[in-house]
Amino acid sequence: MDVEMEYTCNFLQSKMAKINFYGIDISDLAIEQAKKRLPEYANNFKQCEQVPNIDSLYKGLKFDLIVANQSLYYLDDPDLDNILGQIYRALNPGGIIFITWMGIENFYYNISKPIEGKSLRRVELNNRLNETSQINIKSKEEFSSLFHNYKKTSFRLL
Secondary structure (H helix, E strand, O other): OOHHHHHHHHHHHHHOOOOOOOEEEOOHHHHHHHHHHOHHHHHHEEEOOOOOOHHHHHOOOOEEEEEEOOOHHHOOHHHHHHHHHHHHHHEEEEEEEEEOOOEOOOHHHHHEEEOOOOOOEEEEEOOOOOEEEEEOOEOHHHHHHOOOOOOOOOOOOO
């Protein structure tokens, strides 16, 4: 759990009378940090595969708010469609999904290269970070099209 997510959790606790936190991440370190920062919810934080099975991890629990912070754009479109379906099935009626997504306006898009046969783009950072990532960078229109299977859902792009 990074500092940004910790602030989000603190904000939500200050605004809601009753709240329970759950979290999944592929990083063991992130899960351990979440357990240390929110020990009262430690049993709700679980390490998962890159494309988790939410129902298996949480045995049919339903949620009022699901936040995907800086995570879903690492998935290729077929895996992304899979996880979006899982998220919608795990959401209570009237629930909210909050997704942060990297758009084509982001600096990474200009330095990225398409990967043949995938919706992911290769991003190489050769300065102080010196790392390579594969990121699914989309325009607002392309991002909106991800929800074609969920017509009953209204969403707003910020």
